[in-house]
Amino acid sequence: MALVLDDEQKEWIVIGKGIGFGMKLGSQIDETKVERRFLAADQMNQVISRLQEFKTQSLELTSSITKMVEKELKFEFSPKDYLSLADHIDFALTRAHEGIELSSQSIKWETKKLYPHEFALAKKALAEIEQTAGIPLPDSEIFLMTYHFVNAQAKESKLQETIQITNLIADTMKIVNLDYPQLDRESFNYGRFVGHLRAMFIRKLKDQANDETPLDKALLEVMIGKYPKEYATVKKLSEFLKTKKAIAITPDDEVYLLLHIVRVTNRQEAE
Template sequence: MKFVKNFNNNAALVEDDQQTEWIVIGKGVGFGKHRGDEIDLAKIERRFKAADQEETVLNTATQLSPEIVEVVNRVEKLVKDQLSRSFTDYQYLSLADHIDFAIKRTRDGINLDSATVSWETNRLFPKEYAVAKEALMLINGMTGAGLDEGEAVMLTQHFVNLESNGTTIQDTMKISRLIKGIIDIVQYQYQIQLDPDSFNFTRFIGHLRAFMIRQLTNSKVNGQALDQSLMMVIQEKYPDAVACVDRIAVFLKNQMGWDLSPDERVFLILHVWRVTNYQEEQ
């Protein structure tokens, strides 16, 4: 790879043998280089194809400090090891930008109170939240920034978003808010507290997330529609779950303008029945 220009000592524009331009990041990767000089590949910690990135993304990539790059690389490895998930270039830069801003904000004495949201996040996404808390300890240990425990909530959203193809962090936060609203409806309707550690609760959350991602990305489920007679049997057999799903349908319509298809109603009725029937047997 040959040097084209410097953004700073730690970020440079380079060109490969096929004349494709890349933004490369690494400590001292562009220091003292002139156009046409060979780049030390060992110094490159992350690379992004310049033509594929938006201007705001490029700005983030070129302004990252070596400290942040090292921290994000460690967090990325942690997530891959613990959750078996990988970051796209955009997701990597989004996380880097968040961590960088969180550190700057904390050093300026500005902390966000996320105690209530923290409990909800832990309940909805326990695996991701556990890794987020570990990542927070790693960030504080490497930087001495003293980030508040509430930052684990935002890190959780980033980690959840790795499995949400075509959605943004804002979408993931919206999904979390909607799922909380639906959980509240179910618990109120049945006058119970759902067990967040149960298998049925995990399946229920997974179903809701998948449905919401399809709605946000305008995706459709392939396959034949359910038989109408089956729908009628299910609605007759589970009247309480039907009433609960009716409330959920109104909630989704009011909040997002979404309409439940007949098939989606049936699957949601079954999930509501499973998650509440298990609770009532305890």
Template sequence: MNFIKSFNNNVALVKDKNNTEWVVIGNGIGFGKKTGDVVDESKIERRFIATENDNSQMETLSDISPKTIDITTKVVKLVEPLLQVKFNSYQYVVLADHLEFALQRADEGLDLADGTTSWSIKKLFPKEYDAAKQAVELVEKLTQKQLSDSEIVFITYHFLNLRSDGTGLHDTVKITKLIGQIVEIVQYQYGITLDNDSFNFNRFITHLRSFMIQHLKQTENHNDELDPAILKLMIAKYPKAYATVERIGDFLQQKTGWELQPDDKVYLTLHIWRVTHRQINNK
């Protein structure tokens, strides 16, 4: 490999014997090098095939401290086997940029909480959340700084962006926040705090997520033949749960424009009754 140019002492653009261009990262790999110099490949800790967008990405990376680049490389090495993913250059730069500012926030005592409760992220995306928690613990160990709990949520979002299940990061954030707000509605209506470790709570959250993904993808599969008597039975048998569903319907209509159909109301009524019934009886 030969140098094309260095972005800083630790990041450089190089080409191999096939003239394929690579972005390489390693301690001191770009120090004092000129175009055409041979690369010491033993110093390469991370490499990405260069793309046309890499100039702007590498300019961002060149502004990040060498210490943060080293930390990011260690975090990526930790996370890739945990989540069975591979970071590309863009994802690496975005994570490095986030960690740089997270460490600055730690120095300044700032907490940029985004309103998303950690339990909802933990329940919906346990693997990514656990990986983010381990990443934060590693960063804290390497820097001797304490990051805010909200950083686990933010880094979970970064890790969710590594996968592709048809739900983009923006939609994932939207779904997570909506679910948290719906849980708050249920808790307010019943005057209880739901047990987020219970089986019925997990079923409720899973149902809400599936319902929202269907709406986002516009793949709702409503049963137009639903017997009206079933909904009437729900109203009569579980009046408080149904009233809560109506509140949720009003909330979703206002926030998203989505409208609950009769079958949505039936399933949500049952889930809400189940998730609240045992706790109320045990009070």
């Protein structure tokens, strides 16, 4: 890492393997070694201080991994997201050396299903970290790193929001699985259900109105009569989300939830 001036006398923080080695004040850096650059701003001292805390190996891994992800997902990490990922990798290596694992059992499958491309890249990133650092990392790091890749692409979302939505989906599916323990998590209908839940929770958390035309109220009554068992599960979900998560479920929401539960459970029972 080095602090440099360009031809316009603007200050930049540059990162690259061996970029500052043997350099003196005023020396010309090797441009081919620059892997990442940040335009120095008012918070420059904080950024430099934070970067200096990271292991050199962590920064090199971060540069390599962000290149891979940016190429595959066709976007560029912001300085904030880059530093966030570097911090995660650095702390992950520290946790691995100390034998500390952050468990994520309840959200593993939902993460894989919601973000398959990011999940696949996270697996590649973990393999590179393990090979470079020479230390095994727990599988939970794959899921945590997936969140970083998802968040880096979503300019208006935050990492905490991504995790919150995934946790909400995991909690919801736990309730469904209590009534229907033999569900096939790899089925198409299960995946559609999870996708619907994600869209619904994003809308609820952002307090956005549903743009769709309201459904006929009689439709829910008809479906309740036809699918009483599945509707009982919907009511459990509705009560849980209202009392535990402060999320209100409307009659229209109940119709769509009921439809998805009918699809995913009836298909499973038929098979």
